[in-house]
Amino acid sequence: MISDVDHINEPLTEQFRDRIATVDDKGKRNWIYAYKPKGKFYNIRTFLSIFYFIIFFGLPFVSLNGRPFFLFNIPKGRFIIFTKVFWPQDFFIFGITMITFIFFIILFTAAFGRLFCGWACPQTNFMEMMFRKVEYLILGDAAAQKQLKNSAWTNKKIFKVALKHIVFFLLSFIIANFFLAYIIGIKDLEKIITEPVFEHIVGFFSLIVFSFIFYAVYAFFREQACTVVCPYGRLQSVLLDKNSMIVAYDYKRGEPRGNAKKDADKNLGDCIDCFQCVKVCPTGIDIRNGVQMECVGCTACIDACDNIMQKLHKPTGLIRYASENAIANNEPLRYTKRMKFYTFLCLLLLSILSFLLFTRKDIDATIMRTPGMLFQEVGKDSVSNLYNLKAVNKTVADVQLTIQLLDADGKINVIGKNYVTVNKEAQGAGTFFIVLPKKYIKQRSTHLKLGLYEGNKQIAVVKTNFLGPVGD
Secondary structure, eight states, rough: OOOOOOOTSSSSSSGGGGGGTBBBBBBBBBOOOOOOOSHHHHHHHHHHHHHHHHHHHGGGGETTTEEEEEEEETTEEEEEEETEEEEEGGHHHHHHHHHHHHHHHHHHHHHTTTTHHHHHHHHHHHHHIIIHHHHHHHHHHHHHHHHHHHOOOOOHHHHHHHHHHHHHHHHHHHHHHHHHHHHHHHHHHHHHHSSSSGGHHHHHHHHHHHHHHHIIIIIIIHIIIIIIIITTTHHHHHHOTTTTTTTEEEEHHOOSSSOOTTTTTSSSOOOOOOOOOHHHHHOOOOOGGGOOOTTTOOOOHHHHHHHHHHHHOOOOOEEEEEEEEEHHOOOOOOOOHHHHHHHHHHHHHHHHHHHHHHHHHHHHEEEEEEOOOOOEEETTTTEEEEEEEEEESSSSSOEEEEESSSSOOOOOEEESSHHHHHTEEEEEEEEEEEEEEEGGOOOOEEEEEEEETTEEEEEEEEEEEEEEOOOO
């Protein structure tokens, strides 16, 4: 890292904990010029990011039976997860999802640290694997960027800086389009793009707003989204312990630091104090100071240190995935019983949530007696009650519901047709009478089970009460 404020040569103290690396002593922004990482982990992350981008940009086009895999239409209160539609009445599942997500974060972080941040977080992937690479391509590596910043405004500098920001905004605009596709759907997005703007003022305005937000984040705010806004780093302080997996510096092997050629008379560790781990860090920290809030676990420092160790013909792993206890005891990172237990709990929570998602009924119905009405006698030997049916159809096809008594010898008379029609992805209602013989009524309120059928297929069982005179 090359920074506007050169503080990396200060002696090792606890002063680094007084402020984040992106803010200098005067409280001003300390712009981070991160060197381009090279190594095994960076190559793996690049490969995974390509896979990530394929999913992000490709998923809105994937649909099944005319329904997208994912849709989060907050204005209409309509959500689709794995092609299953969720309406406002399903929000209890989202409540359970949020609770599950919180517990998952706690368990996952306690066991594996910020593994998610470095490998799967959208902010990290877009910043480091897309925008940062574009920046390297246009402006050059960190040293070239620093030199360009300090140089006079020539035509060449204006061209490079302008090109960078134009490309950044175009990428942000593309990301905004796909982000909006996850909210309103790819078909509605296509209408915004192809039809006159005045017909989709709200959608077009949203697209522009999202574009500028993404542009501001990746062109200016950058790593501060992780160090200032995201609460994940602050959660680390209460979730991590000495057995958690982190990106760690092996101080036992590396200290004391120094150059063996210059300090031949001293018994030095393997760290030659080259600051390569600091220069490649996208958040500007020195991992040798220990676990810090700003560390996103991107492994750039691991690759940088391994490259130096290989050149010096020393073992790699001076900076590596480890735990505090593993470093203190000179042991390799192990998949401990604690990690196994936390992994089991994470899988259990995900299994419960998946069960709730996939066993949720596609057609929900409620049946209630019409309020304010008592039973009515039908002839000399029967009694009727009037009921209202409300149904929600979450499928992509219209359904015709018929109603049958399951545990009583009576009949059902639907007002109008002998079925209730519920359109696809909509709500429907109907009114019907239940008629029971007086001999069946043994108490004031009789419990009944009603079956809802689509053709010959039973799709739901609903319970209700039947009021009538007490039998002889």
